[in-house]
Structures are given as C-alpha cells and as structure tokens.
Amino acid sequence: MPELPEVQTVVDDINRELKGLRIVSVWTDTPKQIRDVNAPSKRLTDRDFTEAEKNLARFVKDVEQCVIQRATRRGKNILIHLSKGKTMLIHLKMTGHLLIGKWAIVVGVVKPLEPAAIVSDPYNQYIHLVLGLSDARQLALSDVRKFAKVILGDSAKVEKLPDITNLGPDALSAELTKKAFSEHIKKAGPTIKQALLKPEVISGIGNIYSDDILYQAKIHPLRKPATLTNLELRRLYQSMRVVLAKAVSLRGTSTSDFRDTAGKEGGYTAHRLVYQRNNHPCQRCAVKIKRITVGGRSAHFCPQCQPLK
C-alpha cells in the first residue's frame, strides 16, 4: 500500500544507495507494465503482446547506459532522474515495491541472492522487472498483482504526463497552507474520507493514512466536507502533517506487501491508530474500533471519539 510515506521511504533509499550508478541491462517478464513515454498510453491487454514487446524494446534502448542522478516524489509517483535528459516514472499502485540487491536470472526464473531480508521474505519474491546496475547490484520491482507501472522518456514529456499534471498539491508540501487545504477540501467529495483520497485535490494520501488522519483529528469519515468547522479543518490539517511525518520517519506501513528497498517492513505498522484495527479498543477511550464502507473503500474509526453529530 504505497502511499506518501512508503514512496518517500523508497525515494530516500534510492538517493542514498544508487546515485551515480549506470543502468546496464533490463529484464522483465511483464512488458505490459513498462512503456516508453512516446508509446500510446492505452492500457495493454494480454492480446497486445506485439505492442508490449515494441514498447519494451524502446524502453530498453532509452534506459541502457543512463546514469541515475537522483530520485524525487510527486504524490505517490517516484521520479528517477537520469542522465541524457531522461526520467523514469514509477507508480507502485497496490502491491509494487522496489528492491535493491542481487538476483540470478536463469531461463526466466529469478533467484534472489542477497540481502537476507529479500531472500527470506515471500512478499519479495514477485520480481517482474530487474534493472542491472554498474556496481553489480540490481534495482528490482516486486509486485504480486502486477498493477505497478513504469514509464520512461524525455524528462519534459514525463513531467507533462497526466499522472503528474493532474495531481493536486502534495500533502506535505509547503505550498499546501492551511488556508489552501481548507478551501480545496471543503469542495471535494461527498464525504471527508473520499475527499482526502482524491489525488487531484491533495496528493499522497491513501486508505491507511486517511483513516489515521481522521482519527487523530476526531472527525467521522462520513462527515460532509462543507460542514466542517474552522476548528475541525485546523485539526484535520495538523493531523495530516503530523501523521504523515511520523509515518515517514518510521519508514511506512507494512500491513500488507510494502517493503523498503532492503526488503524490510515499515515501522508505522505497530504505531497505526485505527487502520485495520476493527474490534480493537480505541487507544483514547477503549471503545471498539468500527469498520464501515465509504465510497467503496473500507474506513476504520472510533464511534466514540469521532461522532457523526
């Protein structure tokens, strides 16, 4: 469940580990997940085998021999800035995560060699893309459900993809002042839970942190955004910053597949407030945490601390 804190963890890892390394090879068994920025943006199906192969060929031609300069984050997108004016955009979607280590690929079978956390954890065994690096390590994508996508091309074109331009201000950015936050959130979505999840309003928040942010702010997930008082909006904004910053410092949440680039779980799992804690006692009042469905997503909250009014 890579949301802002998980994606930031990955970006920090890449900047610490991979700066200055050259990409020397590409292997994948899911060419559908990879495309060149100049290729048509339509989603490929299993029947588009030839198209996917062509995309892959263009991708390989563009990426090989590029040097990794640095990584940045925009919402939940990872941008790896390369030499030769190229950028690689990676969106991990639901179960994708990036790993740095060593693998042996023999007749299409990927075998992990190191580090130990990658070798031993079953969640790190769904390798679908491996980029060989000039220091004999590799950068790999593990992704059970194969929803993650990787787009490579000229930096200017990648920056102009709808994936980037459709995004609202980043949840932790300085430009997202309390005033801007309040104005945008009040007009978004039928409920505050759904409003927090809209990337075109605020980027970076997903299901885990929207639940914890609402709990921290003592606001019911079904509240209509327009009815929030100034006091509640202030609490919501503060909670958003505090919860996300804490999750970044703890290197994200691993209630499911997420792992950092060393293959290790995030520390926020043990610190989460309500997400997937239904029927557990509320940490403030001991009332049982409840789970409901809001806009097709699960929402967890304390019925006592977060009254609907």
Place this chain on the structure above:
DNA sequence: AGTTGTGTTGAAGA
C-alpha cells in the same frame, strides 16, 4: 470451495 477483502486510479455506467 466459493465468496469477500486488499493498498490505486482510471474508465465506464448511472
């Protein structure tokens, strides 16, 4: 054993 639930997000349907 079949159904339901999982993070995302866009496209299609109402």
Place this chain on the structure above:
DNA sequence: ATCTTCAACACAAC
C-alpha cells in the same frame, strides 16, 4: 457534472 462501480491481477482469509 457528480457520484458509484468495475477492472486490471493475485492471493489470503473466512
């Protein structure tokens, strides 16, 4: 226009 549902895919848990 706005909101809801579904689809992409795989697997665990009931």
